[in-house]
Amino acid sequence: MKAMVWVAPNKLEMRDMPVPKPQDGEVVIKVLGCGVCGTDVHIYCGEVPLAKPPNVLGHEIYGEVIEPATGVTAFKKGERVSVDPVVGCGVCQNCQEGKTNLCPRPTIIGYARCGGFAQYTSVPATHLYHTSERLGPKGGILAETLACVLNGYDRLNLKGCRSAMILGAGSVGLLWTELLKHSLTTKVIQTDVIPERGAVAKSLGADAVIDARKPNWQEDVLAIEPSGVDYIIDATGTARAIQASLSLLKSGGTFMIFGVCPEDERITVSPYEMFAKELSIIAAKMPPQTLGRAVRILEAGKINCGAIVTTTMPLSRLAEAIELFKTAKDKHIKIMIDPWID
Numbered sequence: 001m002k003a004m005v006w007v008a009p010n011k012l013e014m015r016d017m018p019v020p021k022p023q024d025g026e027v028v029i030k031v032l033g034c035g036v037c038g039t040d041v042h043i044y045c046g047e048v049p050l051a052k053p054p055n056v057l058g059h060e061i062y063g064e065v066i067e068p069a070t071g072v073t074a075f076k077k078g079e080r081v082s083v084d085p086v087v088g089c090g091v092c093q094n095c096q097e098g099k100t101n102l103c104p105r106p107t108i109i110g111y112a113r114c115g116g117f118a119q120y121t122s123v124p125a126t127h128l129y130h131t132s133e134r135l136g137p138k139g140g141i142l143a144e145t146l147a148c149v150l151n152g153y154d155r156l157n158l159k160g161c162r163s164a165m166i167l168g169a170g171s172v173g174l175l176w177t178e179l180l181k182h183s184l185t186t187k188v189i190q191t192d193v194i195p196e197r198g199a200v201a202k203s204l205g206a207d208a209v210i211d212a213r214k215p216n217w218q219e220d221v222l223a224i225e226p227s228g229v230d231y232i233i234d235a236t237g238t239a240r241a242i243q244a245s246l247s248l249l250k251s252g253g254t255f256m257i258f259g260v261c262p263e264d265e266r267i268t269v270s271p272y273e274m275f276a277k278e279l280s281i282i283a284a285k286m287p288p289q290t291l292g293r294a295v296r297i298l299e300a301g302k303i304n305c306g307a308i309v310t311t312t313m314p315l316s317r318l319a320e321a322i323e324l325f326k327t328a329k330d331k332h333i334k335i336m337i338d339p340w341i342d
């Protein structure tokens with residue numbers, strides 16, 4: 001089979017490898033699509049300590065069951081599946097409470113064990129979720145990102161008739177918008193610095209799109225919500241965006257740190273302002289077994305997958321796809337690798 005191996009920071013190599021055999025409790029799947037994510041860009045550059053070369057990256061995986069290990073009866077050849085990549089150690093307190101996303105010693109698929117940038121991969125049956133054939137690769141790969149968003153959504157403990165602002169209109173920010181549009185929020189405001197992405201946000205139902213390139217863009221938000229916004233979700237992963245919007249939280253409001261900021265970035269908060277306005281700052285990280293729910297939402301047709309997964313590329317162009325992730329944000333939102341096309 002063809003596999004794109006990450007051999008060293010900033011270096012990928014196409015290799016011919018044997019099709020994996022399922023280990024105990026595992027299922028070999030034929031990869032029908034694998035999403036390129038911001039985390040892949042960081043891993044590729046060597047910025048993620050949990051990931052060590054050589055490895056096959058790719059954690060947003062959709063595929064078809066080829067060979068379940070002896071004794072695995074829940075999955076049969078030919079069935080379609082999405083993958084929850086967060087494999088915890090299984091024995092720490094967090095794992096035992098179902099919070100695999102907080103496991104201190106995880107073996108994440110596509111970080112520390114073989115992922116989906118290959119024609120086949122083998123994954124634990126416990127981390128597979130059935131999908132209907134109708135869902136297709138675009139929906140199938142979005143299940144992982146949506147599962148992450150659902151974790152954040154649960155942690156927000158959203159109340160109806162409130163306003164929300166999402167910073168950033170990439171795939172994560174747009175999934176937040178689509179999910180919040182189906183909640184009882186009154187207004188969904190989205191910010192971005194790329195007009196093309198703002199236009200997609202608008203088409204997916206954002207009530208207002210704010211151009212965050214403007215020096216005083218916060219005034220545009222206050223023109224819509226004079227006393228501030230109830231929920232702010234950062235999907236940019238930059239301390240600058242978080243800092244610039246903190247003061248827009250309404251009394252009693254909650255700020256959700258969701259995008260992954262560089263480790264050395266800092267924000268400053270005023271403890272007095274937090275007290276006086278009774279503010280909350282919370283965060284959410286990876287999917288703690290929320291993938292099954294994500295599949296159900298996608299299958300219900302509530303998410304416009306085609307508007308988010310804009311581009312499909314062959315395995316041979318993975319390095320280019322990673323580069324485009326950084327340089328062509330106006331043209332591509334989510335790039336999917338199909339390892340079966342040339």
Ligand SMILES: [Zn+2]
Pocket residue numbers: 037038039059060144145
């Ligand atoms: Zn991802």
Ligand SMILES: [Zn+2]
Pocket residue numbers: 088089090091092093094095096103104105
């Ligand atoms: Zn654990």
